[in-house]
Amino acid sequence: MESNNKDNIKNNLDKLFSTDFITTNKDGWNETEIFLKEFVEILLSYIKEENDRSSKVIDFHHPEDMLKLIDLHIPEKGMSLDKLLQSCKDVLKLCVRTGHPRFFNQNFSGLDIICMAGEWATATTNTSMYTYEIAPIFSLMEKEIMRKMIDLVGWGSNEGEGIFTPGGTMANLYGLVCARHNAFPNCKQFGLYSLPKLCCFTSKYSHYSAKAASAMIGIGMENCFEIMADKTGRMIPEALEEKIIECKNNGMYPFFVTATAGTTVYGAFDPIDKIADICEKYNIWLHVDAAWGGGLLLSPEYRWKLKGIERAKSVTWNPHKLMGSLLQCSAFLIKQQGLLLQTNQMSANYLYQQDKPYDVSYDTGDRSFQCGRRNDVLKLWLMWRSKGMEGYRIQINRLMDLAKYFTNKIKKTEGYEMVVDDPQFLNICFWYIPKNLRNIPQQEKMEKLGKIAPKIKGKMMERGTTMVGYQPDTNKPNFFRLIITNPATTKEDLNFLIQEIIDIANDI
């Protein structure tokens, strides 16, 4: 009879509504369970297909065409469970498969099954991180994971604390604001008005959040100086020192330097140790933006690339990049304990009462700029446990091997040309030179080359078989930037991409 009842529900999803669920109907457990299991079947199909290399990475449609393929409107009356399942199917068909082994478009990719399960559980336990009161276990878990990350950065056991933020841009903003508070604690109360003119420094190839954060906090983009880089994309320390001196001579107050560990386009690692020397000499806060490169700290073979990171006062590290976490998972780490609280504390008495029936030092809310804050730790914790330290070491070293494999392969393949000869990380930047451009004067070639990558990309999206991004750089016309970060990717997938670009180029 129970099974009859379940079949009955399954066959009548078109007559059932969300109001029939257990949450508003005490007899609605079967309806709830059956709907969710049907929903999970749809998600499982998606995951299966995403991992099938014969399936498309993207089913591309221009916006106006896509709007014809799906009905997005909010109806007057609620939709049946059946229609909601169909809505979900319709949406999934139109999603880009970022977990597909041939998606090389971004510096995140892959769908870690454990991490995803963790995110499902995060949704189910829907809470906010601000107090131990309502996020007891997640508060402790965040503390544990932050300690692990701090140990990997290399700070002492009595140093460091951290917090998850909504993305690397926010983490970099935290760095800037903590540094400002450290230098001028009165700024929090009274603003920048009576302060000297602050300025900060970052590499020409750093993430744009350095400038965005400078604009945000009121010091202005123009007072965030871009320092020249060498030909592999690393900040030139001598140029940094020169600029600092120049600023001081101009009456400005240099207070913050961002060194990047893994730049967005070239994957370059700024020489942190040398930059740290300069920061110490001039008493400037060193922040390391390791949003992308931080994961290398998990590899004993490659962590030397971040040598000196332990001298930083603060660090951004996004597990949703190299560590393969789902978005969003982004840590801000700071060496000096207590400063995060001093910087952000607003002491709202309706949340952070001091007379609570437990040790309120476990409440993280007053250390965060945000009030409500997502639980970003459970998925990472579960995934990290599934791999262990050893699993990450193997995974990351393998990705580095794949990058070398790809680099060697395209160096030997006719028509390909490297933008940076010897990539330092998992970003490989290259041009594909179509046959008709190979034997023409260099200047003409460069002029015409700028239009090639967008054309190939356009065709690639139409074919839908793979995805890789492109961009220009000063004096360098549009080139492709391949990112290898999905553990599902194999040499065959890389070979496929190499051949696909050739095929498309021959076609246009």
Add this chain to the structure above:
Amino acid sequence: MESNNKDNIKNNLDKLFSTDFITTNKDGWNETEIFLKEFVEILLSYIKEENDRSSKVIDFHHPEDMLKLIDLHIPEKGMSLDKLLQSCKDVLKLCVRTGHPRFFNQNFSGLDIICMAGEWATATTNTSMYTYEIAPIFSLMEKEIMRKMIDLVGWGSNEGEGIFTPGGTMANLYGLVCARHNAFPNCKQFGLYSLPKLCCFTSKYSHYSAKAASAMIGIGMENCFEIMADKTGRMIPEALEEKIIECKNNGMYPFFVTATAGTTVYGAFDPIDKIADICEKYNIWLHVDAAWGGGLLLSPEYRWKLKGIERAKSVTWNPHKLMGSLLQCSAFLIKQQGLLLQTNQMSANYLYQQDKPYDVSYDTGDRSFQCGRRNDVLKLWLMWRSKGMEGYRIQINRLMDLAKYFTNKIKKTEGYEMVVDDPQFLNICFWYIPKNLRNIPQQEKMEKLGKIAPKIKGKMMERGTTMVGYQPDTNKPNFFRLIITNPATTKEDLNFLIQEIIDIANDI
């Protein structure tokens, strides 16, 4: 045989690892499917229990005790699938049931099943919102939902745009920064240095993010003035105008006023229309923080409480509060199209190329301060479709009815005393006066009363049967603040709380 194989996997989860999944093992589909289905069973049990009123809302342990109940460490070697399932069970046991019908602790609660399913799908399709290229359908969906919200705010069909932000604090920060950019577009480049001294205004009872954002952007907390409120917690417009004039006379530049629609503690609605008159008179940007109260716009019966919101230049509205979305779901809406782009655009050429093979006006990245940005729209879209406009109207009106029911009930129950006599919204603030404090002088009573709420709360958490928050206010000792926002809550649940507090008080 297939079924044998599946049983075999199920029985051997202790020998299987995440590396056995389809993502890294092409024959690993069954392992993937079976693990995820087992995982979902655990989540289903959690949901079922959460909706069982005889189950606890919280199984409270002090931090040091909780650390003994669970092993949080990251191991050297990866854990088996079996151990990971057990880890998840262990964690869930220690979670606060924020979806329990008797959780009244926060201005979010409830677990909407459709919304949760949407969030599971969000995880599965793991992407970032910055470009149409990798979030095509979600970019369109966000546009659709923003338009819906803008229509509800009441701006014209050629006005308004919006973006999801990580929480109401961030949305309020967006408002402040857009207003600053509107008044002083050069600030983005050159900072606050050559600007007049900016100041802004907010009600005494507004959310602390108004001050936090002022500190962040460099104008300082002290230059964010708190305006007096009447006894129901509403900003007094005359006091606002006085303060504006005073600031101007002191050579300051008033540029921003926050009116709150639904204050955090009392649920008060500032008189937006009158505040808008003042803002127009002095040419000041009006931002309405409707993070909590915005949902009332869905009720034709109650939307009058936000009368005048259509005159705001920007609005914060968190669907993760009254609309019952899972965390995080927080919209920033702005009336003047284009300003969001002008304020935040950094034109990073590696993401927002203008020569892409599609209409790049659909890329939202340059309108956001964040770079990578979570997909917060799918869950809301799916939930909203499940309810329709009608469903929300019913749901929200019912919550308002419950609030009236509760208010009337405690007014008639011995020992209870209202803090604000006539609550305007879903926040009900009250004291419980234990018998021994009822007939003593007022001053002594007030002095002793401050210790009562924490004591009752402590016992309540130990019992674990329900949860409600408390806080003090100027001259008002600790009082309880009940929030009714979970559609699962019934009159019986409210009666339960009333009796539970009496029982606990009798016990201490």
